[in-house]
Amino acid sequence: MHAVVLLKQILDWELPPRKFRIDQETKRPPDGLAPTLLGPFEQNALELAIQLKEGGVVDRVTALLAGPQGAADALRKALAVRCDDAAHIVVEAPELHDPSQTAELLLAAIRRLDAPELVLAGRQAGDWDHGQVGHLVAERLRWPVLGLVWQVERNDGRLLAWRSGVSGSEQFAVRLPAVMTVTSHSSLRLRMGNVMDLMAANRKPITTWTPQELGLGPEELAAAGRLELADVWVPEVERHCELIEAEDPAEAVAALLDRLGELKLLERLA
Amino acid sequence: MIVAATWESGGLGQAGREVLGAAVRLGATLGDDVAFAALGTAAADAAAEAGGYGAARAFALEGDYAASGAEGAIAALAELARELGGRAVLLAADEQGGEIGPRLAERLSGTAVTHATDVEVADGRLLWTRPVFGGKAFAAVEALVEPVVATLRRGAFSSAETMGGAAAVETRQVPVTDGAVEFIGSEAPQTGVALEDAAVIVAGGGGLGSREAFAELEELAGLLGGAVGASLVAVDSGWAAPERQVGLTGKVVSPDLYFAIGISGASQHLAGIGGAKAVVAVNTDPDAPIFTAARLGVVMDWKRFLPVLIDELRRAAP
Numbered sequence: 289m290h291a292v293v294l295l296k297q298i299l300d301w302e303l304p305p306r307k308f309r310i311d312q313e314t315k316r317p318p319d320g321l322a323p324t325l326l327g328p329f330e331q332n333a334l335e336l337a338i339q340l341k342e343g344g345v346v347d348r349v350t351a352l353l354a355g356p357q358g359a360a361d362a363l364r365k366a367l368a369v370r371c372d373d374a375a376h377i378v379v380e381a382p383e384l385h386d387p388s389q390t391a392e393l394l395l396a397a398i399r400r401l402d403a404p405e406l407v408l409a410g411r412q413a414g415d416w417d418h419g420q421v422g423h424l425v426a427e428r429l430r431w432p433v434l435g436l437v438w439q440v441e442r443n444d445g446r447l448l449a450w451r452s453g454v455s456g457s458e459q460f461a462v463r464l465p466a467v468m469t470v471t472s473h474s475s476l477r478l479r480m481g482n483v484m485d486l487m488a489a490n491r492k493p494i495t496t497w498t499p500q501e502l503g504l505g506p507e508e509l510a511a512a513g514r515l516e517l518a519d520v521w522v523p524e525v526e527r528h529c530e531l532i533e534a535e536d537p538a539e540a541v542a543a544l545l546d547r548l549g550e551l552k553l554l555e556r557l558a
Numbered sequence: 559m560i561v562a563a564t565w566e567s568g569g570l571g572q573a574g575r576e577v578l579g580a581a582v583r584l585g586a587t588l589g590d591d592v593a594f595a596a597l598g599t600a601a602a603d604a605a606a607e608a609g610g611y612g613a614a615r616a617f618a619l620e621g622d623y624a625a626s627g628a629e630g631a632i633a634a635l636a637e638l639a640r641e642l643g644g645r646a647v648l649l650a651a652d653e654q655g656g657e658i659g660p661r662l663a664e665r666l667s668g669t670a671v672t673h674a675t676d677v678e679v680a681d682g683r684l685l686w687t688r689p690v691f692g693g694k695a696f697a698a699v700e701a702l703v704e705p706v707v708a709t710l711r712r713g714a715f716s717s718a719e720t721m722g723g724a725a726a727v728e729t730r731q732v733p734v735t736d737g738a739v740e741f742i743g744s745e746a747p748q749t750g751v752a753l754e755d756a757a758v759i760v761a762g763g764g765g766l767g768s769r770e771a772f773a774e775l776e777e778l779a780g781l782l783g784g785a786v787g788a789s790l791v792a793v794d795s796g797w798a799a800p801e802r803q804v805g806l807t808g809k810v811v812s813p814d815l816y817f818a819i820g821i822s823g824a825s826q827h828l829a830g831i832g833g834a835k836a837v838v839a840v841n842t843d844p845d846a847p848i849f850t851a852a853r854l855g856v857v858m859d860w861k862r863f864l865p866v867l868i869d870e871l872r873r874a875a876p
Contacts, residue, residue, distance in 0.1 A: 305825050305850075415690065416697070417673065419656055420670055423664075424660055434739055456744055457800070458624075459744065460740060461739075471800070472790065477794070518699060520696070520698075523696060527850045540863060540866075544854060544867070
């Protein structure tokens with residue numbers, strides 16, 4: 289079975305809030321604010337894809353990414369952890385706010401790949417945080433989809449998947465072909481590629497497409513548009529934390545309980 | 559028509575009141591009626607109650623939704639929204655809402671807006687506010703194609719107010735789906751107080767360092783009649799179950815009191831605790847962002863602080 293994992297390169301999500309800025313002209317973080325990295329949930333999806341290959345559930349993994357030229361780094365990383373192929377839809381980042389347009393681009397590329405039966409996506413890209421692309425791709429392919437998955441095995445021609453539900457873990461059987469969105473899990477931390485694999489990855493060819501080559505010119509992309517970004521802003525954070533000044537734990541606990549009582553925050557202890 | 563839909567069992571729950579509240583206010587602004595749909599195996603009571611909160615029509619969409627993943631709910635809501643000519647369908651932004659929203663929008667040839675925290679109407683256009691970049695910023699978005707299917711962040715919209723009375727409930731059965739996604743089973747569901755309903759939450763983060771440390775949080779939570787929460791780092795490290803995660807990609811909570819123990823306060827975590835009345839942060843780093851969200855802070859190693867706090871509370875307990 290051929291699996292496709294959808295990747296996205298995003299602004300370093302660990303950039304502290306006090307350093308985060310938005311350029312009002314572009315409604316985006318200014319260029320060079322922080323490095324861009326393979327998104328955290330995309331890392332989980334990639335790790336799951338590789339585990340499925342090692343476990344014999346899939347025999348081939350293609351990493352597919354839409355993003356600017358520099359985002360090819362994420363595809364090199366995917367090749368270094370032994371994805372078999374990589375494909376890049378070269379599109380400048382401002383085009384990728386709208387999940388419907390992103391899904392349309394990815395879909396056009398998926399249709400050109402060799403009969404994939406499983407598409408893995410991160411649960412949400414850590415920049416715009418829509419959490420829609422995997423679901424839209426599934427719906428447009430008319431494939432079933434299961435979200436927030438963290439473990440998958442093969443079972444009688446179907447996939448057996450564990451997902452995070454409202455009140456705990458749930459197991460579903462999913463008919464193929466299918467889409468799954470992947471959530472973070474302790475078992476899905478992306479491995480590091482070794483030096484030999486990294487070197488080999490740098491020599492591997494990456495298939496590239498422009499949106500036009502996928503049949504999606506400006507008009508087609510505009511027609512796929514669903515969401516207009518009207519404004520983006522960074523909220524003002526006021527610090528009004530009252531620090532309990534005490535070196536000794538017993539003093540600190542007493543002072544905290546006093547303040548909680550005065551503020552009527554611990555009624556039953558007041 | 560504005561359609562509000564939530565999972566209910568028994569009376570109208572908190573999520574239902576919030577989503578209905580948002581729908582009633584939006585309907586009043588736009589001059590649209592509101593329909594409420596309760597989904598679940600025992601949805602009729604909540605549907606009837608919704609009439610007293612401003613819903614003009616009430617539906618109980620009854621069935622075993624778990625059996626098909628989100629598919630049954632999507633099919634049922636798509637049918638209802640088409641029939642009612644819904645301009646917007648509002649859902650709760652939880653695990654189920656996240657599964658349903660984008661696909662329901664697609665089937666209605668509309669637009670999904672996820673995790674909305676506000677909606678404004680300007681010249682008849684709807685502008686939705688939602689967190690972006692892991693909660694570091696907010697964006698206002700407009701749907702280019704209606705209907706809109708919006709998932710609403712818990713605690714961001716005020717609850718509907720009761721006006722008394724009840725609506726006649728129209729009951730429908732969940733459509734049969736093709737079985738492409740089939741429920742097999744679940745791990746024993748969490749016991750104790752659900753995070754979303756807890757008045758006190760004791761949450762731990764990367765600073766805790768081990769699964770064993772969470773046992774101490776359990777003890778503190780027990781003494782306070784609260785629930786245990788965890789940061790993404792703690793969940794990814796395997797120290798706490800995923801359903802315990804608080805934050806943008808976990809639960810959005812609104813307790814009276816939120817203890818953040820060894821949590822640095824990444825934006826994505828802070829995005830889940832904005833509804834807390836008061837946050838108490840215990841962290842060794844005085845510059846940790848958690849202190850920007852805290853009412854009271856203790857700059858100390860939790861290992862020194864927590865045992866003393868637990869002892870003190872145990873002494874005070876009746």
